[in-house]
Amino acid sequence: MGNNCSKKTSFIKSIVEPSCLTPFDRFPVPFxxxxxxxxxxxxxxxxxxGGFGKVYRGVLCDGTKVALKRYGPGSQQGLAEFLKEIEMLSQFRHPYLVSFIGYCDENNDMILINEYMENGNLRSHLYGVIHRDVKSTNILLDVNFVPKITDFGPSKKEPEIDQTHVTTFVKGTVGHLDPEYYRSQQLTEKSDVYSFGVVLCQVVCARLVIAPSLPREQINLAEWAMNCQKKGQLEQIIDPNLVGKIRPDSLRKFGExxxxxxxxxxxxxxxxxxVLWKLEYALRLQESVI
Known part of the structure; x- marks a missing residue:
């Protein structure tokens, strides 16, 4: 399918050195x-x-279901993220990463082609590498509700062995952004840990990360959950649909x-x-009841 790539106007070929074309010469799909x-x-x-444009679902001629992330035609906004996603996703294959199928770079159109995830994103089910933007809308669910991570445009490579961080302009989503990274512009693995912690709070509370209409102490979900956990009151703020369904010691471990x-x-x-070990332990506590 990639062999039929058009030679028409191409952002990639105009800015990437020929010696750097791999993997950009391996995954093209015709417009x-x-x-x-x-x-x-x-x-x-x-x-x-999103800010980049729209995502479409589609079916290729061989029957493959795909999601097409189309950047705004004729605009160079998001070009760096477009190139970064191709570079990152073409290098990695993992059962919990959304699979990269290819890209299109023709006629001033920039389109990423990923596997289609039947059940959409995690957030829609809650309430109706350093990734750098871990959030519930970037965690997609397949037909069996297996979660996979997507959107690697803002991602950064890990620090070298003798480094503790990467210095970079701050990117991310309000409410999910590591406050330490925001202050120092120093990105570490622990920045993703913070963002994932916000997702954990969202999973158990099923509410917006930032909710300006709520009382002041409840506006920021992470801060509110932290205060309630310290007071031993986490069970009072969880999703009403979960009340009575979670074993107290399991919820306590999850909250911690x-x-x-x-x-x-x-x-x-x-x-x-x-984090993985602690969550598996919380799950075992819950399953012992089931």
């Missing part, structure tokens, strides 16, 4: 194939909208883990490996 897959980008097939993740200082946060 006409994507027009056919989406009935010429029918608006009824739009499944998401989430609060540790959103500690203001990165050194006080657990590693992602520790």
């Amino acid at each position: 006409v194939a994507l027009q056919e897959a989406t009935n010429n980008f029918d608006e009824s097939l739009v499944i998401g909208v 883990t989430a609060v540790q993740c959103v500690a203001l200082s990165g050194k006080d946060r657990p590693s992602m490996g520790d």
Whole structure:
């Protein structure tokens, strides 16, 4: 499918040195194939909208269901993120990463082609590498509700062995952004831990991360959850649909883990490996009842 790539106007070939074209020369898909897959980008097939443009669902000629992330035609806004996603996703394959199928770079159009996730994003089910933008809308769910991470445009490579951080302009989403990273512009693995901790709070409370209409102490979900956990009142703020369904010691362990993740200082946060172990332990406590 990639062998039919058009030689028309290309952002990538105009800014990337020929020696750097890999993987950009391995995954191209012709624009006409994507027009056919989406009935010429029918608006009824739009499944998401972001600052970059729109996401369409489609079906390729071989029957593969895909999600097409289309950057605004004729605009160079988001070009760096477009290139970064191709570079990152073409290098990695993991059962919990959304699979990268290819890209299109023709006629001033920039389109990323990923596997289609039947059940949308995690946030829609809650209330109706350093990734750098871990949030519930970037965690997608397949037909069996297996979660996978997407949107690696803002991502950064990990620090070298002799480094503790990467210095970079602040990018991320309000409410999910590591306050230490915001203050210092120093990005570490613990920045993702903070963002994931916010997602954990969101999963158990099923509410917006920032809710300006609520009382002042409740506006920021991470801060509110942290205060309630310290007071032993986490069970009072969880999703009403979960009340009575979670074993107290399991909820306590889950809450402890989430609060540790959103500690203001990165050194006080657990590693992602520790987070995984703690969540598995909380799950075992819950399953012992089931």
